[in-house]
Amino acid sequence: MDGLQTTNYSEVTEFILVGFSQKPRVQAAFFTGLLCLYLVTFLGNSLIVIVIQRDTHLHTPMYFFLSNLSFLDICYSTSWEPYVLAYCFKDFPTITYTSCYAQMTTSLFLGMTECLLLAVMAYDRFIAISNPLRYNVIMSNQVCSQIAMGTWFSAFLLSVMPVIAIPAHYCGHNIINHVMCEIQALLKLVCSDTPMSLILGLVISTFTLPLPFTFILISYIRIVAAVLRIHSMEARLKAFSTCGSHLTVVIIFYGTAIYMYLKPQSKESQDQDKVIFIFYGAVTPMLNPLIYTLRNKDVKGALRKLAGGKEKS
Numbered sequence: 360m361d362g363l364q365t366t367n368y369s370e371v372t373e374f375i376l377v378g379f380s381q382k383p384r385v386q387a388a389f390f391t392g393l394l395c396l397y398l399v400t401f402l403g404n405s406l407i408v409i410v411i412q413r414d415t416h417l418h419t420p421m422y423f424f425l426s427n428l429s430f431l432d433i434c435y436s437t438s439w440e441p442y443v444l445a446y447c448f449k450d451f452p453t454i455t456y457t458s459c460y461a462q463m464t465t466s467l468f469l470g471m472t473e474c475l476l477l478a479v480m481a482y483d484r485f486i487a488i489s490n491p492l493r494y495n496v497i498m499s500n501q502v503c504s505q506i507a508m509g510t511w512f513s514a515f516l517l518s519v520m521p522v523i524a525i526p527a528h529y530c531g532h533n534i535i536n537h538v539m540c541e542i543q544a545l546l547k548l549v550c551s552d553t554p555m556s557l558i559l560g561l562v563i564s565t566f567t568l569p570l571p572f573t574f575i576l577i578s579y580i581r582i583v584a585a586v587l588r589i590h591s592m593e594a595r596l597k598a599f600s601t602c603g604s605h606l607t608v609v610i611i612f613y614g615t616a617i618y619m620y621l622k623p624q625s626k627e628s629q630d631q632d633k634v635i636f637i638f639y640g641a642v643t644p645m646l647n648p649l650i651y652t653l654r655n656k657d658v659k660g661a662l663r664k665l666a667g668g669k670e671k672s
Contacts, residue, residue: 403648432644
């Protein structure tokens with residue numbers, strides 16, 4: 360990155376994004392792939408939201424949270440992919456300090472919301488299987504709305520807190536070896552490692568990854584225990600089938616997120632981090648509607664009705 364050196368201890372007003380500027384041959388393939396992923400993500404998740412809103416048979420807690428997840432994936436993809444596509448062919452594009460922090464905070468907020476929402480969806484499946492007779496009472500429309508709003512609000516506080524509480528100092532280092540203002544890439548430029556920032560970072564990372572993931576694990580352990588008490592094998596398989604799509608999404612999302620954010624970080628960014636981020640930030644939101652569509656008979660039936668076809672029994 361010759362020619363991109365900055366003067367130490369100068370005030371940073373903008374950042375330089377390296378992206379794939381050093382690999383011109385990769386840029387065209389990256390642009391095409393990311394554009395396809397974004398279009399599939401936007402159209403697929405939009406279709407899920409529309410189908411759930413229009414089909415009264417899908418007005419249940421499970422599909423209410425699924426529509427939240429699809430809307431969330433649309434917002435998350437839109438928060439960074441159009442920007443990256445717009446500047447994909449520009450060598451070493453710049454982004455202002457304010458825009459960079461807005462991009463990072465928005466991405467962090469939406470990512471945290473998905474972590475918490477997946478935990479809520481696991482709890483919903485546990486109540487449905489362990490207490491089916493009181494499921495509609497426990498997970499009423501009002502309760503579901505309150506849980507959803509609480510999830511979004513909690514994630515907002517967790518994402519905004521570090522930005523407000525601890526302003527970072529960059530000592531003139533403004534070269535981000537990433538495709539966007541991703542938090543891990545940005546933290547590698549910080550020269551003000553204070554104990555308070557480390558403590559706050561630990562608290563936030565605990566609330567957004569290990570804690571929700573542990574809650575999901577406990578929920579599924581209790582789900583398995585509840586299913587094993589069912590005597591009919593057919594009923595057991597039916598109960599497990601309602602969890603299959605959610606469990607698949609959890610494994611893909613949390614597996615990638617835990618590897619990306621909890622692995623030891625080095626001061627130097629690597630191309631591997633960019634690839635992992637693309638899978639986490641672009642591929643996973645695209646897979647969610649496909650997983651729920653391919654594995655869910657109710658959604659497939661609603662899609663057929665929306666398309667004007669005859670629903671099969």
